[in-house]
Amino acid sequence: QIVAALSAPVSGKLAGVKVLLTAGPTREALDPVRYLTNQSSGKMGYALAHAAARMGAQVTLVSGPVALSVPVGVNCIEVESCQQMHEAVMTEVENADIFIGCAAVADYRPEQNEPQKIKKSKDKLTLTFIKNPDILAEVAALPKRPFTVGFAAETQDVAHYARQKLEKKRLDMIAANDVSASDRGFNTNLNALTVLWQNGEAELPCTDKSTLAQALLDLIAQHYKNNQNHA
Amino acid sequence: QIVAALSAPVSGKLAGVKVLLTAGPTREALDPVRYLTNQSSGKMGYALAHAAARMGAQVTLVSGPVALSVPVGVNCIEVESCQQMHEAVMTEVENADIFIGCAAVADYRPEQNEPQKIKKSKDKLTLTFIKNPDILAEVAALPKRPFTVGFAAETQDVAHYARQKLEKKRLDMIAANDVSASDRGFNTNLNALTVLWQNGEAELPCTDKSTLAQALLDLIAQHYKNNQNHA
Numbered sequence: 001q002i003v004a005a006l007s008a009p010v011s012g013k014l015a016g017v018k019v020l021l022t023a024g025p026t027r028e029a030l031d032p033v034r035y036l037t038n039q040s041s042g043k044m045g046y047a048l049a050h051a052a053a054r055m056g057a058q059v060t061l062v063s064g065p066v067a068l069s070v071p072v073g074v075n076c077i078e079v080e081s082c083q084q085m086h087e088a089v090m091t092e093v094e095n096a097d098i099f100i101g102c103a104a105v106a107d108y109r110p111e112q113n114e115p116q117k118i119k120k121s122k123d124k125l126t127l128t129f130i131k132n133p134d135i136l137a138e139v140a141a142l143p144k145r146p147f148t149v150g151f152a153a154e155t156q157d158v159a160h161y162a163r164q165k166l167e168k169k170r171l172d173m174i175a176a177n178d179v180s181a182s183d184r185g186f187n188t189n190l191n192a193l194t195v196l197w198q199n200g201e202a203e204l205p206c207t208d209k210s211t212l213a214q215a216l217l218d219l220i221a222q223h224y225k226n227n228q229n230h231a
Numbered sequence: 232q233i234v235a236a237l238s239a240p241v242s243g244k245l246a247g248v249k250v251l252l253t254a255g256p257t258r259e260a261l262d263p264v265r266y267l268t269n270q271s272s273g274k275m276g277y278a279l280a281h282a283a284a285r286m287g288a289q290v291t292l293v294s295g296p297v298a299l300s301v302p303v304g305v306n307c308i309e310v311e312s313c314q315q316m317h318e319a320v321m322t323e324v325e326n327a328d329i330f331i332g333c334a335a336v337a338d339y340r341p342e343q344n345e346p347q348k349i350k351k352s353k354d355k356l357t358l359t360f361i362k363n364p365d366i367l368a369e370v371a372a373l374p375k376r377p378f379t380v381g382f383a384a385e386t387q388d389v390a391h392y393a394r395q396k397l398e399k400k401r402l403d404m405i406a407a408n409d410v411s412a413s414d415r416g417f418n419t420n421l422n423a424l425t426v427l428w429q430n431g432e433a434e435l436p437c438t439d440k441s442t443l444a445q446a447l448l449d450l451i452a453q454h455y456k457n458n459q460n461h462a
Contacts, residue, residue: 039266117387120339128355130355179264
């Protein structure tokens with residue numbers, strides 16, 4: 001009964017809506033031992049999954065390697081690399097009404113993934129990295145696409161780069177955060193977001209990721225419904 | 232009282248001996264967001280720190296980023312990169328009787344650590360990596376060096392590469408494990424070790440890392456004392 005009460009919808013704003021989310025970092029292997037990754041803890045994405053489920057959505061979470069528990073009522077698909085995340089998203093997206101790309105997907109992967117551990121014989125090592133698939137752009141370019149929300153983690157000119165990304169990838173919405181401040185963003189419990197859409201923007205001030213997730217989903221639900229009404 | 236009982240020495244084999252240990256992976260930054268790292272969870276190193284403290288040693292642990300609690304009675308210095316670990320070890324080693332290099336130190340780091348996030352404008356990215364300091368070899372080469380124990384994580388010809396490393400770096404002992412088996416080694420609770428020294432070797436069969444740590448420290452304590460007697 002307690003679990004049921006805790007996991008019951010707090011609002012029906014997303015009742016019956018299918019939300020597909022990505023969260024966490026990806027790992028791009030150089031060999032069986034070494035990999036390239038990033039500072040993402042997955043906390044923002046997991047907070048969004050939790051909040052969306054509480055708002056009545058059917059949530060599927062495609063998650064990179066993180067040290068977090070899957071929220072109650074959320075269907076989680078665990079992946080490691082960008083290529084695995086790409087495959088899972090492209091399979092699941094057909095059923096999604098809203099897609100939120102919150103994962104910090106590695107933009108590049110090593111051209112070679114060596115089957116044996118690379119020996120440290122050389123003084124210098126030159127490695128070539130190739131571009132990973134752009135999951136967010138591919139989802140946004142689908143003929144029958146879901147309402148598509150991206151994230152931008154920047155260390156400078158945050159709103160400028162985010163607006164560029166929104167337009168270039170033709171997203172419905174983008175949530176941008178400055179990861180250069182050490183008290184928020186990656187690997188902390190606090191965050192602030194600048195949310196941009198075609199004709200407007202909103203500032204969500206610094207707070208815990210759970211409250212922030214709720215506020216962002218309120219914005220998403222509102223714009224998603226406006227889109228539905230104009231479709 | 233319970234805490235005192237749990238943390239009391241189980242044997243006095245290392246009573247009064249100063250043990251310096253490294254554990255975990257290191258992170259080598261490409262920019263404020265991305266880094267190169269490896270699969271090490273730090274479990275073996277933390278199990279060794281715990282076991283050494285229980286054998287009466289004064290333990291200093293220099294640890295890379297892990298999701299583990301520092302064992303009771305252990306002095307922990309937290310670091311991120313190999314260069315930070317190198318600096319901490321070189322400061323602490325003057326007081327050490329035994330040094331155990333259990334960390335999976337990144338052999339290479341990016342030549343450039345970019346102050347801003349690298350933009351993904353290019354289709355291919357060529358990065359140059361330079362050799363990190365070899366902490367273990369530097370400790371072993373000190374004029375007044377501690378009893379020096381290394382680790383070797385290999386995916387092929389485990390004993391062969393470990394014997395080579397023992398001789399080349401002039402270690403007192405090396406503990407080698409095969410990280411190609413998915414049921415043991417990196418990121419699991421089980422491990423098996425082949426322990427080599429100049430005129431002999433021992434097989435420590437697959438078991439939990441806590442039991443294995445105790446068995447390895449028994450070997451280390453025995454050889455350390457033999458060395459003292461012959462000094």
